[in-house]
Amino acid sequence: MPVLEQIAVEIAAAPGRGTPADYIPALATTDPRQFGMAVAELDGTVYGVGDWETPFSAQSITKVFTLALCLSMEGEGLWEHVGREPSGNPFNSLVQLEYENGIPRNPFINAGALVVTDRLHSLTGDASGTLRDFLRVESGNPDLDFDEQVWASETANGDRNAALAHFMASYHNIANPVPVLLDEYFHQCAIEASCADLARAAGFLARHGIGAEGDILLTRSQAKQINAVMLTCGTYDAAGDFAYRVGLPGKSGVGGGIIAVVPGHCTLCVWGPGLDERGNSVSGVAALDRFTTLTGLSVF
Ligand code: GLN
Numbered sequence: 001m002p003v004l005e006q007i008a009v010e011i012a013a014a015p016g017r018g019t020p021a022d023y024i025p026a027l028a029t030t031d032p033r034q035f036g037m038a039v040a041e042l043d044g045t046v047y048g049v050g051d052w053e054t055p056f057s058a059q060s061i062t063k064v065f066t067l068a069l070c071l072s073m074e075g076e077g078l079w080e081h082v083g084r085e086p087s088g089n090p091f092n093s094l095v096q097l098e099y100e101n102g103i104p105r106n107p108f109i110n111a112g113a114l115v116v117t118d119r120l121h122s123l124t125g126d127a128s129g130t131l132r133d134f135l136r137v138e139s140g141n142p143d144l145d146f147d148e149q150v151w152a153s154e155t156a157n158g159d160r161n162a163a164l165a166h167f168m169a170s171y172h173n174i175a176n177p178v179p180v181l182l183d184e185y186f187h188q189c190a191i192e193a194s195c196a197d198l199a200r201a202a203g204f205l206a207r208h209g210i211g212a213e214g215d216i217l218l219t220r221s222q223a224k225q226i227n228a229v230m231l232t233c234g235t236y237d238a239a240g241d242f243a244y245r246v247g248l249p250g251k252s253g254v255g256g257g258i259i260a261v262v263p264g265h266c267t268l269c270v271w272g273p274g275l276d277e278r279g280n281s282v283s284g285v286a287a288l289d290r291f292t293t294l295t296g297l298s299v300f
Pocket of ligand 1: 059061091092110154161189252254255279
């Protein structure tokens with residue numbers, strides 16, 4: 001795809017790459033000069049450029065997949081426990097939780113994702129295993145797995161997430177013991193996957209809920225709902241700027257990856273480990289901005 005080659009050249013020449021997340025020590029040493037981008041067509045054919053086959057830490061990108069699993073199993077009842085409004089606050093913020101009675105604003109900030117993982121664990125008995133197996137099938141990569149080093153690093157530095165979980169438990173919005181939930185959540189965040197894997201795995205969101213093997217994972221309406229929440233909440237307190245620049249539903253993670261969806265057309269995943277101050281990949285956002293500008297593919 002010539003457009004991907006052009007974007008890679010532009011990204012290589014651009015000044016400033018941001019800084020890898022250092023609050024998770026295992027991520028701090030990632031080389032910020034790496035860059036990869038993959039586009040998956042609806043039939044799973046993938047095109048890529050740069051480090052598009054290099055595995056990286058998926059982190060908060062996994063929040064999309066746990067939401068999809070939970071929504072498919074639980075339906076609308078999920079929304080009694082987590083909202084679907086942008087937070088306007090950092091992804092790991094505690095401030096809104098107290099005056100909103102332990103109900104997180106949306107499933108893509110840490111508090112909301114903890115609620116979703118807690119519910120998925122109650123439904124399946126194995127939230128992180130269910131997620132990993134789902135991603136293996138949807139990506140077509142049977143070797144996709146957790147990075148135990150990242151899991152250990154987050155576990156050793158998990159006070160903020162522990163605080164969020166305990167606080168919500170005090171409002172009875174967490175059903176499992178907090179240590180059990182945190183172990184599931186940290187495994188979820190530690191999924192290691194490449195741009196090719198994640199672009200393919202997100203394909204059901206472009207196929208209106210149809211999975212890689214032709215099965216119905218979500219109703220058309222649920223796929224629309226998840227895309228809508230990605231557009232409004234997927235990049236935390238930068239979601240407005242992301243929508244303005246990229247014009248697609250997207251979800252970032254502090255490993256430097258971002259997935260994006262062109263409904264009915266294709267899915268994308270970009271990776272550049274250097275982050276801006278809101279925790280989104282600098283080169284990833286720039287690359288998606290250029291992709292939609294050069295191709296005209298956007299939801300607007
Ligand atoms: N594992 C990270 C955390 O819980 C995920 C955050 C992110 O990717 N934005 O802090």
